[in-house]
Amino acid sequence: MKLSIICRLFFYWAVVKLAHARTVFSGVSVNGVDQGHAVGVRVPSTNAPITDITSPNIICNTDYIQPVSKTIINVPAGGQVTAQFHHTSAGYIGKDPADPLDPTNKGPVIAYLAAVPSATQTTVTGLKWFKIFESGYNLTTHQWGSDVLFINKGNATFTIPSCIKPGQYLLRAESIALQSASSYPGAQFYMSCAQLSITGSGSTNPATVSFPGAYEPTDPGIVVQSIFNVIEYAPPGPSVFSC
Numbered sequence: 001m002k003l004s005i006i007c008r009l010f011f012y013w014a015v016v017k018l019a020h021a022r023t024v025f026s027g028v029s030v031n032g033v034d035q036g037h038a039v040g041v042r043v044p045s046t047n048a049p050i051t052d053i054t055s056p057n058i059i060c061n062t063d064y065i066q067p068v069s070k071t072i073i074n075v076p077a078g079g080q081v082t083a084q085f086h087h088t089s090a091g092y093i094g095k096d097p098a099d100p101l102d103p104t105n106k107g108p109v110i111a112y113l114a115a116v117p118s119a120t121q122t123t124v125t126g127l128k129w130f131k132i133f134e135s136g137y138n139l140t141t142h143q144w145g146s147d148v149l150f151i152n153k154g155n156a157t158f159t160i161p162s163c164i165k166p167g168q169y170l171l172r173a174e175s176i177a178l179q180s181a182s183s184y185p186g187a188q189f190y191m192s193c194a195q196l197s198i199t200g201s202g203s204t205n206p207a208t209v210s211f212p213g214a215y216e217p218t219d220p221g222i223v224v225q226s227i228f229n230v231i232e233y234a235p236p237g238p239s240v241f242s243c
């Protein structure tokens with residue numbers, strides 16, 4: 001083998017070895033309209049994972065970039081929201097083989113909503129969450145939610161249920177990496193919360209869960225022996241609410 005080829009192979013090996021799954025949800029689009037980086041989103045200042053599912057940091061992450069946006073993003077019930085994930089807290093900053101995440105790392109992508117008195121309130125404990133989206137493992141395509149996120153350049157797009165009550169909400173969008181999750185703790189949780197005002201005339205109250213609490217250390221969606229040759233996988237948390 002020529003030396004240049006050996007060097008190049010080593011370079012690719014090093015990139016793959018050094019890249020981490022790390023990813024950050026830092027921007028929102030509404031019906032395809034980009035609201036801007038860190039606008040209406042509480043963006044953690046590092047892309048370090050949360051691994052303790054009993055910590056309050058599992059709710060909306062921690063250590064936000066300051067000042068936190070005061071923007072509340074308007075979304076019609078029934079509209080499409082895109083949570084934009086990128087490798088670092090800075091959003092998209094150019095070509096990066098690990099943007100939005102290292103493609104060798106695998107796991108689900110999930111989104112929840114919680115009604116709040118004010119979407120800019122700092123308190124996030126005690127909220128009641130319902131799941132509106134999950135992308136786990138597709139047994140036909142053999143793709144993880146993380147693979148789909150990678151293909152879509154970090155965009156996870158889902159519908160705001162048309163029947164929920166109008167008002168202020170926090171959106172919690174999460175990417176979970178399972179390549180080190182053969183025991184707990186091991187799964188890596190990457191989430192941020194966005195500040196939404198949902199308009200409409202719905203009145204349905206979905207069943208809810210709490211964070212911490214929705215995830216258990218023995219949850220088969222959180223303890224996964226192998227990310228390869230998957231024969232069944234269900235993301236953690238409740239089932240997805242639909243109207």
Ligand SMILES: *[C@@H]1O[C@H](CO)[C@@H](O)[C@H](O)[C@H]1NC(C)=O
Nearest residue numbers: 029032033034082152153155
């Ligand atoms: C992802 O969303 C951004 C912002 O809305 C958009 O500019 C971009 O085209 C989307 N990329 C893909 C691959 O859908």
Ligand SMILES: *[C@@H]1O[C@H](CO)[C@@H](O)[C@H](O)[C@H]1NC(C)=O
Nearest residue numbers: 135136137138139140141142
């Ligand atoms: C899996 O992927 C196939 C092909 O794209 C799609 O038709 C199917 O709905 C997917 N299944 C799930 C559970 O998302």
